[in-house]
Amino acid sequence: MSKFWSSIVTRTEPYIPGEQINDPSIIKLNTNENPYPPSDSVENAIKDELGGNLKRYPSPTVDSLRETIAENYHVGKESIFVGNGSDEILGFSFMAFFEPGKTIRFPNISYSFYPVYAKLFNIPFDEVNVNSDFSLDPSAFFESDGGVIFPNPNAPTGILLSLSAVESIIVQNRNQVVIIDEAYIDFARETAVPLVAKYPNLLVIQTTSKSRSLAGLRVGYAIGHPDLIEGLNRIKNSFNSYTLDRLAIVGANAALLDKSYYEAITRKIIQTREWISKELTQLGFHVLPSQANFVFASHKKVTAINLYTLLKQNGILVRHFNQEPIDNYLRITIGSNTEMKLFMERLKRILRKNTHL
Numbered sequence: 039m040s041k042f043w044s045s046i047v048t049r050t051e052p053y054i055p056g057e058q059i060n061d062p063s064i065i066k067l068n069t070n071e072n073p074y075p076p077s078d079s080v081e082n083a084i085k086d087e088l089g090g091n092l093k094r095y096p097s098p099t100v101d102s103l104r105e106t107i108a109e110n111y112h113v114g115k116e117s118i119f120v121g122n123g124s125d126e127i128l129g130f131s132f133m134a135f136f137e138p139g140k141t142i143r144f145p146n147i148s149y150s151f152y153p154v155y156a157k158l159f160n161i162p163f164d165e166v167n168v169n170s171d172f173s174l175d176p177s178a179f180f181e182s183d184g185g186v187i188f189p190n191p192n193a194p195t196g197i198l199l200s201l202s203a204v205e206s207i208i209v210q211n212r213n214q215v216v217i218i219d220e221a222y223i224d225f226a227r228e229t230a231v232p233l234v235a236k237y238p239n240l241l242v243i244q245t246t247s248k249s250r251s252l253a254g255l256r257v258g259y260a261i262g263h264p265d266l267i268e269g270l271n272r273i274k275n276s277f278n279s280y281t282l283d284r285l286a287i288v289g290a291n292a293a294l295l296d297k298s299y300y301e302a303i304t305r306k307i308i309q310t311r312e313w314i315s316k317e318l319t320q321l322g323f324h325v326l327p328s329q330a331n332f333v334f335a336s337h338k339k340v341t342a343i344n345l346y347t348l349l350k351q352n353g354i355l356v357r358h359f360n361q362e363p364i365d366n367y368l369r370i371t372i373g374s375n376t377e378m379k380l381f382m383e384r385l386k387r388i389l390r391k392n393t394h395l
């Protein structure tokens with residue numbers, strides 16, 4: 039607290055990101071990063087750019103990257119906004135599309151950045167209870183006062199809401215903006231992007247941090263009606279003309295062009311996820327059906343906080359949320375096959391010692 043703080047700073051409760059540890063001997067399964075490196079083309083593009091024009095500002099409109107994204111998703115360039123990570127786009131979206139005084143809705147089990155933005159911008163919110171199996175009830179989001187936002191697949195559960203259910207929420211909120219945070223959609227079946235052409239109230243936000251192995255480069259993008267994109271640009275251009283630097287622009291562009299490489303590592307992660315889900319179930323875990331690059335699991339006998347601590351002592355970092363009703367669950371990022379074999383070995387040893395199986 040300081041008497042010099044504005045009322046905004048005083049009321050804000052910042053988001054706390056997962057631990058970032060630089061010890062290479064730690065198996066890091068706590069922040070849903072991709073275990074595989076980015077495509078070689080990314081490093082080459084960045085090296086070329088380093089030899090070029092760093093003394094000049096980057097493009098304020100980032101047309102090259104927006105064109106690549108537009109081609110990938112079969113929409114026009116005017117339907118694309120790019121930002122410094124999807125978190126920045128989420129923040130801009132709360133300001134651009136949600137109104138102080140009009141209550142928005144998001145699930146009570148969801149990305150914990152949403153209440154942070156809502157409080158920052160003075161937007162009232164209802165946290166809609168998820169079902170007992172952690173799935174979402176679409177009708178609970180119908181006819182909101184101020185708009186709707188949710189991740190799909192949901193975080194930290196990994197559960198996917200079907201495209202028809204997503205569409206019903208958009209249809210039942212014709213006069214509000216519905217934001218779908220698709221940070222993990224490449225590990226799932228179906229994106230809502232094709233619905234953008236049909237619904238001017240839909241904004242889909244994606245990121246290169248997870249499926250494109252570029253968490254360190256900070257590039258996210260939004261796909262929506264050109265009027266929504268213009269709204270985001272008005273906010274962005276009131277903060278910073280250049281949210282993406284030259285290296286980020288060329289790196290993300292190269293990643294989005296190398297589809298075959300990313301399809302291959304995504305397939306590998308999905309295979310490992312299915313294998314790990316089966317193994318954990320056999321070890322006495324309740325594992326939610328994940329369509330993301332992580333699993334959310336709870337053990338019958340050993341508490342999540344104990345497992346978190348024991349795993350950490352054994353060089354494995356996972357994520358635990360100290361918040362009901364998920365405080366007995368662990369979120370485990372899917373690492374490489376090698377990492378996950380070590381994870382299983384150490385977990386089995388821990389369980390043998392701490393249960394009487």
Ligand SMILES: *Cc1c(COP(=O)(O)O)cnc(C)c1O
Binds near residue numbers: 070124125126219
């Ligand atoms: C990781 C994540 C993001 C943030 O991604 P960045 O692009 O790295 O800022 C947004 N939403 C959800 C649900 C996430 O899990």
